[in-house]
Amino acid sequence: MIQSLCTVHNVEQVAENIFVLTFISPHIASVTKAGQFVNIRVAEGVEPLLRRPFSVCRTEGECVEIIFNVVGKGSSVLRKKQSGDLIDVLGPLGVPFSLFEDDFDTGVLVGGGLGVAPLPISTATLVARQKSVSTFIGSRSKRQLVKNHLVNVHVATDDGTEGLHGTAVDLLKKHSDEYRYRRPKIFACGPTKMLHAVAAFAIANSIPCEVSLEGPMACGFGICQGCPVELVGAERKYALMCKEGPTFDVRRIRI
Amino acid sequence: MYEGYESDMITTSVTLAGVQFKNRVLVASGTYGYGDDTIELVDVSKLGGIITKSLSMKPRDGNPPPRIVETAGGMLNSIGLANIGVHRFLTEKLPFLRTLDTAIIANIAASSIDEYCNVLDALEAEKGINGYEINVSCPNVKEGGLSFGTNPTMVEEITRRLRSRTKKLLSIKLTPNVTHISEFARAAESAGADALSVINTLIGMGVNIHTRKPMLSTVTGGLSGPAIKPVALAKVYEASKAVKIPVIGIGGIMNANDAIEFLMVGASAVQVGTANYIDPGAGIKIAEGIRVFCEAHNLSDVGDLVGSLDAKTEFSAISSWL
Ligand SMILES: Cc1cc2nc3c(=O)[nH]c(=O)nc-3n(C[C@H](O)[C@H](O)[C@H](O)COP(=O)(O)OP(=O)(O)OC[C@H]3O[C@@H](n4cnc5c(N)ncnc54)[C@H](O)[C@@H]3O)c2cc1C
Ligand SMILES: Cc1cc2nc3c(=O)[nH]c(=O)nc-3n(C[C@H](O)[C@H](O)[C@H](O)COP(=O)(O)O)c2cc1C
Ligand code: FES
Numbered sequence: 001m002i003q004s005l006c007t008v009h010n011v012e013q014v015a016e017n018i019f020v021l022t023f024i025s026p027h028i029a030s031v032t033k034a035g036q037f038v039n040i041r042v043a044e045g046v047e048p049l050l051r052r053p054f055s056v057c058r059t060e061g062e063c064v065e066i067i068f069n070v071v072g073k074g075s076s077v078l079r080k081k082q083s084g085d086l087i088d089v090l091g092p093l094g095v096p097f098s099l100f101e102d103d104f105d106t107g108v109l110v111g112g113g114l115g116v117a118p119l120p121i122s123t124a125t126l127v128a129r130q131k132s133v134s135t136f137i138g139s140r141s142k143r144q145l146v147k148n149h150l151v152n153v154h155v156a157t158d159d160g161t162e163g164l165h166g167t168a169v170d171l172l173k174k175h176s177d178e179y180r181y182r183r184p185k186i187f188a189c190g191p192t193k194m195l196h197a198v199a200a201f202a203i204a205n206s207i208p209c210e211v212s213l214e215g216p217m218a219c220g221f222g223i224c225q226g227c228p229v230e231l232v233g234a235e236r237k238y239a240l241m242c243k244e245g246p247t248f249d250v251r252r253i254r255i
Numbered sequence: 256m257y258e259g260y261e262s263d264m265i266t267t268s269v270t271l272a273g274v275q276f277k278n279r280v281l282v283a284s285g286t287y288g289y290g291d292d293t294i295e296l297v298d299v300s301k302l303g304g305i306i307t308k309s310l311s312m313k314p315r316d317g318n319p320p321p322r323i324v325e326t327a328g329g330m331l332n333s334i335g336l337a338n339i340g341v342h343r344f345l346t347e348k349l350p351f352l353r354t355l356d357t358a359i360i361a362n363i364a365a366s367s368i369d370e371y372c373n374v375l376d377a378l379e380a381e382k383g384i385n386g387y388e389i390n391v392s393c394p395n396v397k398e399g400g401l402s403f404g405t406n407p408t409m410v411e412e413i414t415r416r417l418r419s420r421t422k423k424l425l426s427i428k429l430t431p432n433v434t435h436i437s438e439f440a441r442a443a444e445s446a447g448a449d450a451l452s453v454i455n456t457l458i459g460m461g462v463n464i465h466t467r468k469p470m471l472s473t474v475t476g477g478l479s480g481p482a483i484k485p486v487a488l489a490k491v492y493e494a495s496k497a498v499k500i501p502v503i504g505i506g507g508i509m510n511a512n513d514a515i516e517f518l519m520v521g522a523s524a525v526q527v528g529t530a531n532y533i534d535p536g537a538g539i540k541i542a543e544g545i546r547v548f549c550e551a552h553n554l555s556d557v558g559d560l561v562g563s564l565d566a567k568t569e570f571s572a573i574s575s576w577l
Contacts, residue, residue, distance in 0.1 A: 001295050003535065041533060046328045046481045046509065051533060088534075090296075218323050218330060219532040223288040225308070225337045226323035237316035238337070 001093060001221060002027055008085040009063055011078070016143040018114070019079050020057065022065045028091050029059040034099055034122040035187070035212055035247040038066065038091030039220035040078070048073040053217050053242075055117040055189070056092065058124070058149055067117050067146065093220050097187045097210055097247050099125045104185030104208065106132040109150070110198055112168045112190025113139055118212055120149035122187055127151065134179045138168030138194075169197040176205070185209070187247075192255060199250035209250045217242050230254040265549050266556040267542065269303075271501050271523060272424040272449035274385045276303040276358050279557055280514060280542040283505055283528035284309055284362035284388060284428070285334065289348040290355065297536040304358035306526065307344070309390045310378075311363075312370050314340035324461055324470040329482030329507070330529060331459050333473040336364050336393065341377045353383035360424070362388045366396040368409075372416055379421055386424025389413060392432075392455045392477075404430035404455070407442040414446035426503060428452035429494065431483075436490045437497035444498040452503045452526065453494045454487050480529040481507040488520050495521025495562065509537070511544025518545075518560040 009022040028038060039051040052074035054066040068075050081087065099107065099122060107126040109119045116137050126133045135153045139145045142161035147153050154171045155163030164171055168190065188198040189212040202209030218224040220242045228238035229245055232254055239245065239253070267278040281304035287293065290305040299305065317337025324331050339347065344361075352359045361384050365371040371389065378384050391404035391413060403409045414427055427443040429436055431454040440451055456477025461470035469475075487506020495502040504522030507529070508514050514525045530537040549557055 003296050048325060049328060049330060049480055049529075049533065050325050216321050216323050216325075218332070218529075219535075222292045223286060223535075224323065224332070224532055225285070225317060225334045226332060228317060228320050228322060228337070230319070236314075 001091060003088065003090045005086045006064075006089045008081045008083055008087060010083045011081050014067070014148065015146050017070050018067065018144060018146060019070065020065050020067045021078055021081060022063050023087060023089065024062050025064050025089060026062040028056070028064050028089065029062050032056045032059055032064065032092040032121070033096035034125050035097035035118050035210075036092040036094045037220070037246060038064070038089050039093060039217070040066075040090075041088035042074045042077040048077070050218055051090065051220060052078075053093070053220055055212065055246075056121055057117050058120040065120075067114065069114050090220060094242060094246050095244060097122060097212070099129065099187070103183075104131070105183035106134060106179045106185070108172070108179050108184045108186040108207075109133065109135040110168050110172055110186060110188035110190070110194075111135075111137045112194040113144070115188070115190025115194070115212075116146055116150075118189050123150055132179075132182060134175065134184075136168045136171040136175070138166070138171065138190075167194065167197075169194060169201065172198065173201060180205075188212070196255045199255055202250055210247050211250055211255065213241055213246045213248065213255075215241055264555060265546055266558065267546055269524060269558060272386065274358055274424045276524060278303040278542040279518070279524040279545070280538045281306055281358070281360070281503070281524060281526045282531055282538050283526035284390065286528040286531045289339075289344065289352070290359070291348060291351050293531075293535040297539060300356040301539045301542070302357050303524065303538075303542060304360055304385070305352070305355070306360045306362050306388055307348075308338050309336050309362045309364035310338055310341045310344050310374055311336060311365055312341055312373050312377075314338065314343065319472045321470065321472055326459070326461060326478065326480075327482060329478050329480030331461055331471055331476040331478055332456070333471045333476035335473070338364075341374045345377065345381055349381060349383055358385045359383060360386045360388050360426070362390055362428070364390040364393045366394060368413055368416055371413055372420060375417055375420055379423075384423070386426065386449075387417070387421065388426045388428050388452050389417060390428050390455065392428070392430040402430065402432075404439070405433050407438050410439050411442040411446045414443045414448050418447035424449050426450035426452045428455055429490075430455045431486060431490050431506075432458050435493070437493050440494040440497045440502075444500050448500060450501045450503055450523075451494055451498065452505060453522075454483075454490045454506050457483055457486060479507070481509050481513075483507045484513060484516075488516055491517055491522050492520040492564075508541065511541045511548060514541050514545055515548055515560060518557070519562070519564045521562045521564070523558075523561050
């Protein structure tokens with residue numbers, strides 16, 4: 001984890017209301033693992049006050065990409081960044097997906113909405129490790145669909161404008177023959193409701209599964225205690241999302 | 256001596272109740288963990304001091320999520336004093352803290368006066384802690400959960416009981432959620448406190464109008480950050496006028512200018528809280544900024560700023576502006 005002023009390379013619109021910001025950080029680009037995040041101070045003043053966490057979407061050379069929806073104060077400021085602007089970035093933070101373990105042969109990537117954020121970097125790792133990859137992504141409509149840098153992608157949209165008329169979880173179930181007998185492990189990111197459904201499916205079918213969670217954070221690295229995640233049957237009630245997550249084995253937590 | 260820190264002949268260090276602080280900027284309880292989470296990022300030994308997260312006798316899980324929410328120029332929190340408990344602190348955190356060249360102040364939280372005493376006794380038995388800060392903004396189980404800190408008799412009794420058990424620096428951290436903080440300042444002083452830490456968070460709340468749910472799981476929480484600075488300044492001013500012991504100013508300090516305001520209204524030192532989340536090096540930058548300000552104003556000692564406010568009217572607890 002380092003804190004540094006990084007130069008914005010560019011901000012590019014990739015879908016309706018969805019932008020990719022690329023910044024330059026040789027350190028973050030070289031050490032970040034899939035599932036980790038960066039905490040960005042979007043403005044120098046006090047509005048917005050807190051940093052905003054973003055999953056690292058992709059790294060290439062010295063560049064780091066994040067992808068975001070413009071929904072509020074922080075993201076509205078970020079979308080207006082110009083190439084050459086400086087942003088204060090803290091990272092990489094958090095525990096990555098366990099893509100480096102050998103307990104699986106097929107990485108099953110599931111992303112709902114902007115939950116696709118950590119999938120490109122995950123794909124790159126899986127491909128480099130010569131794992132098979134099956135990817136299932138869902139969005140509200142074709143206009144919000146982002147499938148760059150993914151492989152073997154199945155698409156669902158809530159309004160049926162592209163791919164399956166349904167959700168990423170529907171896809172995951174429908175295409176289970178594609179991965180079921182090939183030592184799968186699911187890595188999912190998206191809205192809580194979706195993660196809940198993915199976890200239920202994974203547990204019911206005895207498929208190992210990790211999810212990447214999202215929630216309010218003040219610091220992003222453990223000094224505020226602001227980001228509890230409820231644990232299942234442990235001696236402790238909560239883990240910290242920022243430090244012990246944001247990725248968790250679904251059997252450890254209550255989503 | 257702290258010669259290395261008397262750069263350009265400006266005295267930045269201060270001794271409060273026998274504890275030497277290399278500068279007057281400390282990091283506030285609950286905003287720096289146990290001092291070991293930021294070592295990759297900053298040289299924490301450059302801080303005047305580190306106040307630990309509030310420690311209770313047993314570990315505390317804390318409140319359910321959501322525990323934090325951002326507000327205009329501030330944030331609300333309802334952490335619920337989540338901490339590892341005094342024993343794990345002593346075995347897992349204190350050995351590291353001892354290696355730091357900065358003052359270590361243990362903050363204590365409890366749900367009974369006996370618990371305050373027991374936590375202090377456990378800490379008192381170990382080397383490496385320079386003093387204590389007592390968080391009295393805790394629910395008193397015996398009184399049905401009413402905060403100790405809103406009853407001056409309780410504040411006095413806690414202070415007296417703890418004073419009899421330690422000779423180390425004892426600072427009582429007052430809550431701003433009272434009508435006259437001066438009453439509480441005097442209560443703590445009369446019972447033997449060495450210093451006062453002013454202020455803890457202000458009670459606040461927020462509502463999600465789409466779900467009609469409160470923003471925090473506990474409905475209300477504590478407001479901190481730049482939004483509370485004017486309130487904090489007025490409380491520090493009031494408290495410091497009421498007592499002779501030093502007051503440590505806290506509340507919304509984001510930069511050196513904010514800190515200097517606190518020193519001018521009467522704080523002998525300051526604590527930086529919420530700013531650490533945004534910039535873990537904030538405290539160090541603020542200490543340096545204060546030094547630079549003194550240099551520019553030909554002051555030889557940062558202490559010359561303390562209480563240097565040039566106010567036309569005398570302080571009155573009955574608000575003269577009404
Ligand atoms: C570990 C982690 C990783 C994250 N990764 C990403 C990422 O890769 N891409 C990304 O876009 N965001 C990501 N987020 C969320 C991100 O940090 C911000 O919360 C989000 O950008 C909104 O911030 P804002 O300042 O624009 O909105 P705010 O001003 O904070 O909020 C404005 C309104 O939008 C609502 N809102 C907040 N967050 C969201 C959201 N995610 N979707 C819809 N509505 C929301 C709020 O409830 C509020 O009503 C991540 C969060 C965490 C904790
Ligand atoms: C998330 C959070 C946790 C805190 N935890 C504690 C605590 O455990 N004990 C305590 O005495 N004060 C605690 N505080 C209060 C701060 O120490 C400080 O008094 C307050 O936040 C005002 O300062 P600030 O505006 O600079 O943050 C906490 C504050 C925040 C924001
Ligand atoms: S966000 Fe501060 S501890 Fe997790």
